[in-house]
Every structure is written in structure tokens, then in C-alpha cells.
Amino acid sequence: MDILTEAVASMRSESPRTARTECRAPWGLRFHEATGAAFHVVLAGSCWLVRPDGSSLALAAGDVIFLRSGAEHALTDDPDSPATDFRPDRTDRTSPIGRFAIDGPGARTVLLCGSYHLDQERPHPLVAGLPEMIHLPARRDRHHALRAAIDMLGAELDDPRPGSDGIVGELIDLLLLYILRAWLDDQPADATAGWAAALTDPAIAPALRAIHRDPGRAWTVESLADSAGLSRAAFARRFTGLVGEPPLTYLTRWRMTTAARLLRHSDTPIAVVGERVGYGSEFAFAKAFKRAHSVPPGQYRRRAGAAS
Known part of the structure; x- marks a missing residue:
């Protein structure tokens, strides 16, 4: 069971929104605070990421930026360049990506800008524990799968061919997992706490x-503890120290996460959903679910259906 894949899948509620962005200096793009996780890939050229407090970070071709909670920020050709709101053209409903361009006399920069719609109400602790911003510099000696995905994205976006829309859509979906796996791989090998x-x-x-x-x-x-080969007390201490919460607390969290996904994406009867996540009666399941999600399962399902 791939925990990283499941953790991300449990939070994703919609397809990502992305846009190929081509700018020539001078230029600046303002990204307002979003409900999902924002990301940028520098496909060609260079730019600066500027935060509301005025601090900035230089980005080069191949760099990846991931903003866990979609915090407000700007991308510019120079930290002092004024920024305009990022409003990509999405009139082509057949394409999985939008387009945005700023013309000018200066150097050319090509970006893939987008956001992943992640449920922030009950985020999985693996994702909630990520830093607000992840910067993965373009290093050819690291993260080969991520680099290959970026190269393929760049090629498909620069030279669209039959099948490109499907390829680009799949690569953007996979990019989130590549980003998170690369960050986990960069954590110290001797780390004594955390999901890595x-x-x-x-x-x-x-x-x-x-x-x-x-x-x-x-x-x-x-x-x-038996499955881990440890005593009960040693297992509980080790689990809590690494995961950040006791074993049965995490078990309940994952049960409620699994139940919510079944309620959102299937018509499985509520009683059967409860049985699948370990509850012998619909009443006991409904009580536990409401404690976790603030609404009973039936109302949660109706609300999810209305939102879709």
C-alpha cells in the first residue's frame, strides 16, 4: 500500500488548474491566496519569486516551487518589477491547460503555473506537515524522475502533437507526487521524527x-505492535514520535478519511461504508463521522454532490 499516493488522493477534490505562461521582460505576475496548493515550474529562462513581505528568491530553468497552502506571492523578471494579476485564457475547453502571455522587448521566460485542489479542512498529516514553500532547484544529479517529467512537459507544451493534451494532463497529475517524493528524499537520513x-x-x-x-x-x-515486531509500549512511543499522533488516533483519522472518500465518490450505502471502515452499526459510524467532519455522513454526501 503506497501511503504517499493514498495521502494525496485522499485530499484531492478536483483536477489541477494550470497554464503555460510566456513572458518577455519587463513583467510581473501576482498570484492571490488560493484554496489549493500552488506550483510553478520554470521551463525556460529565469525569474524571481517575491513574497508579500518583500523577500525574494531567484529561480532558474528547471526549478520547481510548491506552495502548500497557496499563499499569496508574485513571479517577476526582477524583484522591483510591478506585477499584474495572473488571469490565464481558458477559452479552449478542450485543453487541460490555459495560456497566458506578456509581450516585451526583453529576455524570455516560460513557466508552467498551476494549483492542485487539496482539501484543507482535514489535511492528511503527511501533507499538513510540509513546509509552506518547497523549492527544488534544477540539479541534474538529483530527482531524475522529476527532471524527466519536467523535460517531457516542456517538450509537449512547446510542440503540441496528437495526444499532447492527454500526456500533459497525466504528467501534471503525476508532478505532485514527484514533487513530494523529491522533498521526502531530501530529508536527512538520520531524521528521528516526521513522515520522511x-x-x-x-x-x-x-x-x-x-x-x-x-x-x-x-x-x-x-x-x-506485533506486526512491527515491537512491544506495545515501545511501538506506541515510536509511532507517536514519528507520525505525530498515537496509533489509534491515526487509525481513526484514516478510517474517517477513507469513509469521506467513499461518500464523495461512490453510492455505497452509508451502513456499508461504516462496515468497511470498522464500525459494526450505522449509528456508531455516524456518530464517529460527525465528530470528525462536523456533519453526519448523509449530509456530507449531499453537500459533496452539490459541490460537484
């Missing part, structure tokens, strides 16, 4: 996979 350590820990990683594989099983701390 939990996903590779020889005792905790198998327990996490067991919870994700079968959330409806009547897990106890003791049974999870």
Missing part, C-alpha cells in the same frame, strides 16, 4: 501500510 522518517522506518512503515491496507480491521495497539 516514518515512511522508511522498519517498524512503523509496515504498521502504517497495514492500517491503509485494511482500515476496517479491529486493530489494537498490541496487534499493530
